[in-house]
Amino acid sequence: MIKFRFRTQVSACALAIATLVSAAAHADEAAPESAGDIIVTARAGNQAQKKVEASYAISTISEAELQMKAPLGVGEALKNVPGFWVESSSGEASGNIRVRGIPTDGYSALSLLEDGITIQHDAGLGWLNGDQALRMDQTIQGIEVVRGGPSSIFYSNAPGAVVNFITRRGGDHLEGAVRYEGASYNSHRLDGWIGGPIGNSDWRFLVGGYYRLSDGQRHTGYRQDEGGQIRATISRDFDRGSIMVGVKRIDERIGNAMVTPFINDSNGDPVGVPGFNAKRDIIAGPETRYFDFLTPDGVEKFDNAVGTTIKLTQLTGQFKYDLTDDLTINHTMRYRDSWTKRNSITPRTVASAADLLSSTYGSYADAAAGQTLDFIYTGSGQSMDLANANGNGLALLNLARSFTIPEDEFVSDTRLQQSIELAGHHDIALGFYYANVKETYLSNSAAIFTDVKDNASLLDAVLRDASGNVIYTFSNNGVASYGSEYNNARGSSDTIAIYASDEWKLTDQLRIDGGLRWEQIKTRGQVEGKSTVNLGQSATAADDAVLVGSGTYTPFSRKYDAMAWTLGANYQLHPRMGAFARFTSTFRLPSVSSFLGNAAANPVVQKMDFYEVGLKYSSPTFDVYLTGFNSVYKSYEISDYRQNSAGQYVLNTVYGDTKTWGTELEATWRPVHWFDIHANWTWQDAKFTDFVYTNSSGQTVDYSNNRLIRVPEHSFRITPAVNLLDDRLRIEADFAYYGQRYAEVANQISLPSYKTIDLNAKFDVNDRLSFNLYVNNLTNEIGLTEGNPRAGSIDNEEVGDLVYIARSIFGRSVRGAVTFKF
Numbered sequence: 001m002i003k004f005r006f007r008t009q010v011s012a013c014a015l016a017i018a019t020l021v022s023a024a025a026h027a028d029e030a031a032p033e034s035a036g037d038i039i040v041t042a043r044a045g046n047q048a049q050k051k052v053e054a055s056y057a058i059s060t061i062s063e064a065e066l067q068m069k070a071p072l073g074v075g076e077a078l079k080n081v082p083g084f085w086v087e088s089s090s091g092e093a094s095g096n097i098r099v100r101g102i103p104t105d106g107y108s109a110l111s112l113l114e115d116g117i118t119i120q121h122d123a124g125l126g127w128l129n130g131d132q133a134l135r136m137d138q139t140i141q142g143i144e145v146v147r148g149g150p151s152s153i154f155y156s157n158a159p160g161a162v163v164n165f166i167t168r169r170g171g172d173h174l175e176g177a178v179r180y181e182g183a184s185y186n187s188h189r190l191d192g193w194i195g196g197p198i199g200n201s202d203w204r205f206l207v208g209g210y211y212r213l214s215d216g217q218r219h220t221g222y223r224q225d226e227g228g229q230i231r232a233t234i235s236r237d238f239d240r241g242s243i244m245v246g247v248k249r250i251d252e253r254i255g256n257a258m259v260t261p262f263i264n265d266s267n268g269d270p271v272g273v274p275g276f277n278a279k280r281d282i283i284a285g286p287e288t289r290y291f292d293f294l295t296p297d298g299v300e301k302f303d304n305a306v307g308t309t310i311k312l313t314q315l316t317g318q319f320k321y322d323l324t325d326d327l328t329i330n331h332t333m334r335y336r337d338s339w340t341k342r343n344s345i346t347p348r349t350v351a352s353a354a355d356l357l358s359s360t361y362g363s364y365a366d367a368a369a370g371q372t373l374d375f376i377y378t379g380s381g382q383s384m385d386l387a388n389a390n391g392n393g394l395a396l397l398n399l400a401r402s403f404t405i406p407e408d409e410f411v412s413d414t415r416l417q418q419s420i421e422l423a424g425h426h427d428i429a430l431g432f433y434y435a436n437v438k439e440t441y442l443s444n445s446a447a448i449f450t451d452v453k454d455n456a457s458l459l460d461a462v463l464r465d466a467s468g469n470v471i472y473t474f475s476n477n478g479v480a481s482y483g484s485e486y487n488n489a490r491g492s493s494d495t496i497a498i499y500a501s502d503e504w505k506l507t508d509q510l511r512i513d514g515g516l517r518w519e520q521i522k523t524r525g526q527v528e529g530k531s532t533v534n535l536g537q538s539a540t541a542a543d544d545a546v547l548v549g550s551g552t553y554t555p556f557s558r559k560y561d562a563m564a565w566t567l568g569a570n571y572q573l574h575p576r577m578g579a580f581a582r583f584t585s586t587f588r589l590p591s592v593s594s595f596l597g598n599a600a601a602n603p604v605v606q607k608m609d610f611y612e613v614g615l616k617y618s619s620p621t622f623d624v625y626l627t628g629f630n631s632v633y634k635s636y637e638i639s640d641y642r643q644n645s646a647g648q649y650v651l652n653t654v655y656g657d658t659k660t661w662g663t664e665l666e667a668t669w670r671p672v673h674w675f676d677i678h679a680n681w682t683w684q685d686a687k688f689t690d691f692v693y694t695n696s697s698g699q700t701v702d703y704s705n706n707r708l709i710r711v712p713e714h715s716f717r718i719t720p721a722v723n724l725l726d727d728r729l730r731i732e733a734d735f736a737y738y739g740q741r742y743a744e745v746a747n748q749i750s751l752p753s754y755k756t757i758d759l760n761a762k763f764d765v766n767d768r769l770s771f772n773l774y775v776n777n778l779t780n781e782i783g784l785t786e787g788n789p790r791a792g793s794i795d796n797e798e799v800g801d802l803v804y805i806a807r808s809i810f811g812r813s814v815r816g817a818v819t820f821k822f
Contacts, residue, residue: 041116041144041164044154044330044417044429044501052618055513055570055580056149057083057627059666063141068732068760070181070774070817074112074131078163079736080719082664082680083147083629085711089785089809091217091257092225093132093308094342096710096786099147099160100631101660101686102608103638103708107131108588111151111158114165115244115318117332121411121435121495122157125593127342127403128439132310134165135229135250138177138191139208142166147664148610148629152564152586153499153515156433159586159608160631169235169244170195170204181772181817187214187225198234207232216255217810218282221455222289222305227252241321241328248316253309256342257282259788259807261350261394261452269752270782273803275391275453278782279811283396284345285455287379287478291400293446294482294535294543300444302402304343312338326419333412342403347805348790349797350452353386353395360397361461361474370466375449378458378478384451394452394803395459399484399790404442411435424506433497433519438490441596445485448478476542482535483546489599491525491556491592513568513582520561521589526553527599554599562587562605577617584610604655607634624667633658638745638793654794656691656745658708660684674723681716691745695795706747709793710786712739728765734758743787743806745794754783756809772817776810783809 037051037060051058059081071077075088075095087096095106102109108124112134123130144164151162176194181187193208209230216224233246260278262270272278284304293300315335322328349356357373365371375384375395387393415431450456458478462470474480501515529550535543568582590603614627635655662684670676686708694700714737721732736756743749759775788805791797798804 039144040166041113041146041162043150043503044415044427044431047419047425047427049503050618052576052578052616053511053570053572054149054616055511055568055582057147057612057614057625057664059145059147061143061145066136066140066142067772067819068730068762070772070815071136073136074134074163077136077143078145080678080680080717081145081147082666082682083627083662084161084682085715087710087785089257089783089807092254094129094256095131098711100610100629100662101658101684101708101711102160102631102633103636103658103686103711108157109160111155111162112165113155113162114248115167115316115332116164117316117318117334117413118155118411119314119334120336121409121437122591122593124157125405125407125439125591126441126596127443128340128405128407128593132308132340133250133312133314133336133338135210135252137208137210137229137231138179138193139168139206139231140165141168147627148584148612149568149582150501150513150515150566150584152584153501153517153566154431156435156495156497156519157588157591159588159606167231167233167246168193168195168206168208169233170197170206172197172204175822176208177819177821179817179819181815183214183815184813185215185217185219187815188212189214202238203234203236205232205234214255216257217813218255218257218280220255220282220284220289220304221286224255224305224307225253241319243320244316244318246316248312248314250310250312253305253307255307256344257807257810258284258344258346259786259805260347261396261803262784262806262808263803270784270806270808273392273394273452277454277811278808279780281454283347283398283450283452283456285457287458288345288398288400288448288450288456291446291448291477291479293402293444294476294537294546295444296533296535296548300402302343302400302446304345304400306341306343308340308342310338310340312336328417330415330417331413333410335408335410337408338406340405340407342401342405344399344401345448346399346401346790347396347788348399348447349397350394350803350805352393353384353389353451354393356395356397356449357386357461360480361463364472364474365463371471372464374462374464375451375459376462376470378460384459389451390453392452396450396452396456397480398448398450399445400448400479401445401485402443405439407437407439409435409437424504426505427503429499429501431497431499433495433499435495436492437495437592438492439592439596440490441487441593443485443487444483446482447480447484449475449480450478473539474541476538476540479542481541481545482543483532483548486530486547486549487597488528488549489525489596491523491595493521493523493592495519495521495589509572511570513570514566516563516565518561518563519587519589520559521591522557522559523590523592523595524555524557525592525595525599526555527596528553556595556599556601558590558595560589560605562589562607576619577615579613579615581613582611584612586610601653603637604635606637608632609634621670622668625665627664629660629662629664631658631660631662633660654691654693656693656703657689658687659689660686660708660711662686673727675721676723677718677720679716679718681714683714684711685713686711688745693745693794701746701795703745703747703794706745707742709744710741710751712741712753714739725763729763730761732760734760738783744792744796746796746799748799749787749796749804751784751787751806754781754809755779756781756783768821770819770821772815772819774815774817775812776815777812780812781809785809
């Protein structure tokens, strides 16, 4: 049945494409030949290759598109890529991207590159998403995205895709730009770059970056975003090669929007609970900004304004030299030193105030003696109206979470490329990759009580006697329990990989591409044990059962290796039209991050098989790319945090297998110079094929054949645009649709479909001065991107609850920018 559905989808799309291509071909008979996009990512050929000639799926995002849309982060920049399900509702960083049904979180299914080399050897490290180390600014000139195909042959930890951010270089003459952007949420940002020759020499330089201040799209009552990035490069092209040396520094903190409480309206659509605007409000606020975490070693200060703070220094060197006319050596190396801290106020459990008190402390109240439970505000000491406070009578148990992750790494990639004439033309590559990664992982959290409103107030839980007097306080200035989470671990790894590829052009029409990669990782480190202690530092119960380090460290030392290979063929039916087919067998190795929560962990090498076929057509007026794919994921690892009897959160790891049939369609039509329309559509039938799980009650349940987490069956984006006033004014509208999804493996919590409209406009006063306007989520839509993973990613505790926790996209916002070029 699945195969029938897949073939039907592909056949229907192919018929539509054939019709469009035929019409476009006739319209283009007199048009000049299109140069097409020349691709540089995930290949090692000495001859130039166009996008339409590739034997795998590629999306390119040009400088003009980046200028037009000005994406705020990596996730926003990739929303137009078919086959990607992008979640950027957390803000500029710490997002999730799922590629062709690969169900892993964060950026663990793809590799993020700058100028062809990874910015983070493993972009899916725990609490260290790769997008935290990459900022969108005016120094980025274009993006290439390779899905499937050879991505995992040329790069580590790239089973699903590789995204290459191509940066500017200094040119033959001095030039630059200055850009100011302001937004409706009190955001101010200044970007700029300048580049050109160094004196009369052949050397070129470029310096650029940005600085910004912002209150954030969900305003906490204090500044969330502050800081920026600077990048500098010097480079030189010479007769037989080139050299570049660059440095990048990020010193910035940005906010991280968390989940909020919802109910469903009479139509079954999600809305904020009474007294809470789900489009702009946030639980975090001035009262929940500062906490003193009690620990065995004294007080640990917590400041929620830290958000996601990163201090990163990155050094890059690139060298290319033609040893002969047919033999080239490429060497790129990168060193990174970073310190990341992520603090957040994360809602964990929502309920009526009375129910939350009863479920947490009900056993302590002697009803026969007239004792009652109550919440009081920590600031005033007044009782909370348990039935009607803020118009909802709700209370929250939140987690004040703090994660600190220093990391440094060195990566090196050396590649030889040789062109050979033997039964056709061969572009052969042989490469060696090395990565040394050192990571420390520290975490500490506290559970806190708040009411439910924008910038919520802290609550203390108390016990009253029959006369209403407070006889005991359970929580300490809003803290229900210290040490809800604790980790102290460090480790390092060495990765080596040898890879080879061959692009064999048998005829002008037929090319066969193949490649293989062998990779090995050695990990070592130590993890501190945990124990639960009564600190006795307060008169409350908040520090009676605190998770702390035991002082005993358990070492780990593991080694893993695996082989990946790919084979594809491309046939050019016409210089403007081609077809391809490809099979890839690849893997994802465990990393240091696999052990930092548990030195005795037993992770496995995750194996994947990808099948893909595609049709491509490119002309001056019409481009279309259709790809059908089948992704088979073996030993998918899902981490599920569960609360134990002491209220502490314990990691539970489960493995399963998945399979996804899918179709990607990307097309652009330019019938006249003043109008064009771009569209992308993804259909995915993504399911678990083997997922048997023993739940917390000891029951074995089989979730095989359930749909994958948070992956819609259908998603598309259509962007019509007009060019007016002699092409000085361009106006675009993005119409996007995301289908229904499930929040957890059990498929009991449904995330409904939603639609958005974004507007972008650019007006060029002249060649130097331009204005931009951006309106995001014009219709102020609520769109849930995830449920409450703290309540369970496999079985969720909130099933059937009238009030639940989820995260929505941001409400409507407006940005404006002015750019001056020189």
